[in-house]
Amino acid sequence: MNAETLRAKYIEFFVGKGHAQIRSAPLIPENDPTVLFTTAGMHPLVPYLLGEPHPLGKRLVNCQKCVRTGDIEEVGDQVHLTFFEMLGNWSLGDYFKKEAIEFSFEFLSSEKWLGMPLDKLAVTVFAGDADAPFDEEAYQIWKKLGISEDRIAKRPKKDNWWGPAGRTGPCGPDSEMFYWTGDLPAPALFDPDDRRWVEIWNDVFMQYGKKEDGSFERLARVNVDTGMGLERVLCILQGKTNCYDTELFIPAMDKIKELSGISSLLSPEHVKSSRIVADHIRAATFIMADGVVPGNIDQPYVLRRLIRRAIREAVKMGIKSSFCPTIASEFIRIYAGSYPEIASSKDRILAEFEKEEGAFTRTIEKGMREFDKFISKAKVDSNSSVIDGKDAFYLYETHGFPIELTEEIAREKGYSIDRPAFDKAYEQHQELSRKGAEKKFKGGLADNSETVTKLHTATHLLHSALQKILGEHATQRGANITEERIRFDFNHHEKLSKEQILEIENMVNSAISAGLDVLCEEMPTEEAKKSGALGLFGDRYGEKVKVYTIQNFSREICGGPHVANTACLGRFKITKEESSSQGVRRIKAILQYK
Numbered sequence: 037m038n039a040e041t042l043r044a045k046y047i048e049f050f051v052g053k054g055h056a057q058i059r060s061a062p063l064i065p066e067n068d069p070t071v072l073f074t075t076a077g078m079h080p081l082v083p084y085l086l087g088e089p090h091p092l093g094k095r096l097v098n099c100q101k102c103v104r105t106g107d108i109e110e111v112g113d114q115v116h117l118t119f120f121e122m123l124g125n126w127s128l129g130d131y132f133k134k135e136a137i138e139f140s141f142e143f144l145s146s147e148k149w150l151g152m153p154l155d156k157l158a159v160t161v162f163a164g165d166a167d168a169p170f171d172e173e174a175y176q177i178w179k180k181l182g183i184s185e186d187r188i189a190k191r192p193k194k195d196n197w198w199g200p201a202g203r204t205g206p207c208g209p210d211s212e213m214f215y216w217t218g219d220l221p222a223p224a225l226f227d228p229d230d231r232r233w234v235e236i237w238n239d240v241f242m243q244y245g246k247k248e249d250g251s252f253e254r255l256a257r258v259n260v261d262t263g264m265g266l267e268r269v270l271c272i273l274q275g276k277t278n279c280y281d282t283e284l285f286i287p288a289m290d291k292i293k294e295l296s297g298i299s300s301l302l303s304p305e306h307v308k309s310s311r312i313v314a315d316h317i318r319a320a321t322f323i324m325a326d327g328v329v330p331g332n333i334d335q336p337y338v339l340r341r342l343i344r345r346a347i348r349e350a351v352k353m354g355i356k357s358s359f360c361p362t363i364a365s366e367f368i369r370i371y372a373g374s375y376p377e378i379a380s381s382k383d384r385i386l387a388e389f390e391k392e393e394g395a396f397t398r399t400i401e402k403g404m405r406e407f408d409k410f411i412s413k414a415k416v417d418s419n420s421s422v423i424d425g426k427d428a429f430y431l432y433e434t435h436g437f438p439i440e441l442t443e444e445i446a447r448e449k450g451y452s453i454d455r456p457a458f459d460k461a462y463e464q465h466q467e468l469s470r471k472g473a474e475k476k477f478k479g480g481l482a483d484n485s486e487t488v489t490k491l492h493t494a495t496h497l498l499h500s501a502l503q504k505i506l507g508e509h510a511t512q513r514g515a516n517i518t519e520e521r522i523r524f525d526f527n528h529h530e531k532l533s534k535e536q537i538l539e540i541e542n543m544v545n546s547a548i549s550a551g552l553d554v555l556c557e558e559m560p561t562e563e564a565k566k567s568g569a570l571g572l573f574g575d576r577y578g579e580k581v582k583v584y585t586i587q588n589f590s591r592e593i594c595g596g597p598h599v600a601n602t603a604c605l606g607r608f609k610i611t612k613e614e615s616s617s618q619g620v621r622r623i624k625a626i627l628q629y630k
Contacts, residue, residue: 037150037273039284040374042266043099045150046123049143050097055125058098060375062326064335064514072335073103073323077124078261083596084128085206085242085259091558091580094130099123099266101375103319105338109466111315112308114278115234118342119319120267127260136239136260137177140213144237150273156216158226158233159183162197162209163190167252168244171196171209178211187226195228198240198261206242206255213237215272236272237264280311288314288366295362296353309349316346317363317389322371324385325378327513330392331617335514343392352440360389403435407442411451421450425457432458433465489597490605490627491517493554493586494544495524497602498625499570500590501543502526505536511570513620521611521626528621532613544608551603552587556596559583569593 037045047057061080063073074080077100084090100122110116127136143149144157159178164170170190178188199207216222218232226233242259244252267279274282280289292310293302302310320342323335330340343360350359364385372379410427414420423446431437439462443453495515502510506528514525532540561581565571569583570592584598585591599605606627616622 037270039266039270039282042270042273043121043123043374046099046143046264047097049149050095050125050139053095053139055095055097056092058092058096060098060100063101063103063323064326064328072338073105074100075102075104076100077102077122077263078126080595081126081128081261085126085261086597087257088582088596090128091582094128095126096128097125101322103323112311115268115271117267117279117319118315119322120265123264123266123269125260125262129257129259132243132258132260133173133239133241134177136241136262137174137211138181140237140239140262141178141181144213150269152215152272154182156222157183158187158189158214158216158222158228160189160191160196160212160214160228162211163192165193167193168197168209171211171241174209174211174241184224186224189226189228191228199242200246204246204248206244206259207246207252208241208243208258210238210240212239217272217277234268234272236269238262278311280314284370285314285318287370288317288363291363291366292350292353292355292359295350295355295357295359298353306353309352312349313346313353313355313363316342316349317360318367320346320389321364321367321385322375322378324388325375325381329388329617334516336617340392343389344396347393347396348437348441358390358393360393361386364389399435400437403431403437404445406431406435407437407445411449414451421452423451423453425454425459426461428453428458429461429465432462485519487519488517490599491522492596493598493602494548494605494608494625494627495522496584496586496590496592496594496598497544497547497605497608498522498524498540498623499526499592500586501540501547502528504543505539506532513616521624524623524625525616525620526623527619529619531615532621537610537613541608541610547586547589548602548605548608551601552589553601554598555585555587556598557583557585561593564593567591 051057061074065071065074065079071079077098078085080100081090081096090096101119102122103119105118107116108118111118125139144152145154161174161178162168162171175188175190179185196210196212197207198210199205212228212235214226214228214233215236216232217234223230240261240263242261243255245255246252267282267284270282270284271277271279276282279285289310292313296306296310298306320339323339323342328335328339330336330343332340346360365382368378368382368385378385410423410431413427414423423442428437428439428442431442432439439453439455439458443455446453495517499512510526510528512524512526516523558580559567561571561579564581564583567583568591570590581593582595583591584594584596586602606629608625609628610623610625612622612624614622
C-alpha cells in the first residue's frame with residue numbers, strides 16, 4: 037500500500053462512518069497562539085473543541101500537515117520526523133469511547149482496510165490517579181474486541197493523559213495503539229517501553245475540565261480527538277524498518293547519496309546525516325509553501341535553523357555544492373498531487389533555498405576567520421595545541437559549525453578540541469532549548485480566555501483598518517495572540533509613518549467606540565468569497581465556513597473566537613511597528629483598560 041492509497045482509505049473509512057472530510061489547514065496556526073506551527077490535526081479545530089458548532093457537523097476527518105520540533109534531536113532514527121502527516125478523526129460532542137475505539141480497531145484489523153494481524157497489536161489505557169479513576173471503560177471495550185489483558189497496559193498520567201494546554205481547560209485520558217516491529221514473534225506480555233513496539237494511533241477522550249484550584253470535573257459535553265502518523269503506518273504496511281525507505285523519501289535519499297559521491301553502503305554516521313538532510317529539507321519545503329521565509333524570530337527562525345542544520349549534515353557527508361534546491365525539487369514532485377500549494381510555490385521555494393544556502397556559505401567563511409583567532413588564542417594563552425571547548429561551542433552556536441567539522445579542521449592544523457568543555461556547554465544549551473521548546477511548542481487548545489477573545493476580535497479591526505488606509509495589498513501574513521498583546525504580520529513594502537500609525541489607531545478606536553455588533557454566519561465558501569469576505573488561505577477552506585462581520589467595518593472568514601460587540605474592547609494602542617521579513621511588516625498592539 038502506498039501513501040496515496042493509505043490517505044484515501046482512511047478518509048473513505050471515516051466518511052462511511054458519517055464523518056465530513058475537511059481540508060488540511062496551513063502549517064501556521066490561525067486560532068492557537070500557544071504554538072508556532074500546527075503540531076496536530078486538532079489545532080485548526082480549537083474553537084469547535086471548545087464548543088463552537090462546526091459548519092460541517094459533529095463528525096470530522098482529514099489528513100493534516102504537521103510540524104514538530106520538540107524532539108528534533110531524535111530525527112535520524114527510524115521514526116522521528118519534523119514534518120509529518122496526521123490522519124485524524126473527531127467527534128465534537130457526538131460519539132465517545134465505544135465508537136472511537138471500535139472505529140480504530142476496525143480500520144486497523146479488518147482485511148478490507150489495513151488488515152494488521154491481532155497478534156502484533158497492543159494498547160495502553162490510563163491507569164488512574166488521585167485526579168481521575170482508572171479508565172475501566174476503555175479497558176473493557178478493548179477486551180471485548182479481542183485484545184488480551186496481557187496486551188493492555190495501564191499507564192500513568194505522563195503517558196496516557198492529554199492536557200490541559202494551560203493551567204485550566206479540557207483534558208482527559210487517552211488510549212494508544214502499538215504495532216510490533218521486532219524480528220521475533222511479539223511477546224505475549226506487552227511492554228510499552230520496548231522500542232520494538234511502535235505507537236501508531238492515539239484516541240484522546242476529552243471528558244474532564246481542570247479548574248483554577250487544580251481539581252478536575254467531568255464535562256457535560258465530551259469530545260474525541262484522534263491522530264495516526266501516516267509515515268509510521270506506511271512504513272509498517274510496506275514491511276520497512278524505517279520511514280526513509282518508503283516512496284515518500286527514497287528519491288530524495290538516492291539523490292543525497294549521489295551528491296555525496298558515496299557509492300558503497302553508507303556508514304551509520306552518514307545514514308543519520310542523510311536522514312536529517314532529507315527530513316529537514318522536506319519540512320522546510322512545506323513551511324515555505326505556506327508563505328514563511330527564513331528569518332531571525334519565530335517561524336522564520338525555525339525554518340532557517342532547519343535549512344542550516346541540513347547544510348551542516350550535508351557537509352559531514354562531503355556534499356559541497358549547492359544541493360538544497362535539488363533535494364527540495366524531489367519532495368515537490370512527490371507531494372505535488374496531494375498538496376497543490378507546494379507545486380504552485382515551487383519557484384519561490386527553490387529561490388529561497390538557493391538564497392539561504394548561499395548566505396550560510398558566507399557565514400561559514402566568517403566562522404573560519406573566527407577559528408583562526410581561537411588558534412592564535414590557544415598559542416598565546418598556554419602555548420597549547422588544544423582549542424577551548426567553549427570557543428568551539430561559540431562556532432557551533434553563532435556560526436553553525438558542527439563540532440565534527442571543527443574537529444576535522446583542527447586536526448588538519450595540528451590541533452584538537454577540548455571536547456568535554458564543548459559537551460558541557462552544549463548540554464547547557466540543550467537544556468535551555470528544551471525548556472523553550474516546552475513553552476513555545478507545547479501542543480494543545482489555545483488560550484481562549486476573555487482577554488484573548490477580545491484581542492482576536494481586535495485583529496479583525498486592525499486588518500480592515502490596514503486595508504482601508506494602506507491599500508488592499510495589506511493582507512494578513514500571520515498573527516500571534518497572547519494574554520498580553522497582538523502580533524500581526526501583513527504585506528507592505530515600507531515602514532509606516534507616525535501619521536499612518538496614528539490614523540490606524542484612530543480608525544480602530546472609532547470602531548470600538550461605535551459599539552459595533554459582531555455577527556456570525558455559516559455559508560458555502562464560494563458564497564463567502566463572493567460576499568467580499570477576506571479569506572487568508574486561498575482555496576484551503578472546506579465547503580462551508582464561518583464568516584464574522586463587524587457591522588459596516590470588517591468581514592472575514594474565521595473560526596473565532598469573538599466578542600458580541602466591539603464596545604467591550606477597551607482602547608487599541610500600537611506599541612511597535614517593524615519589519616518581519618522582506619515585503620512584510622509587523623505590528624504589535626495592546627488593548628488598554630481604565
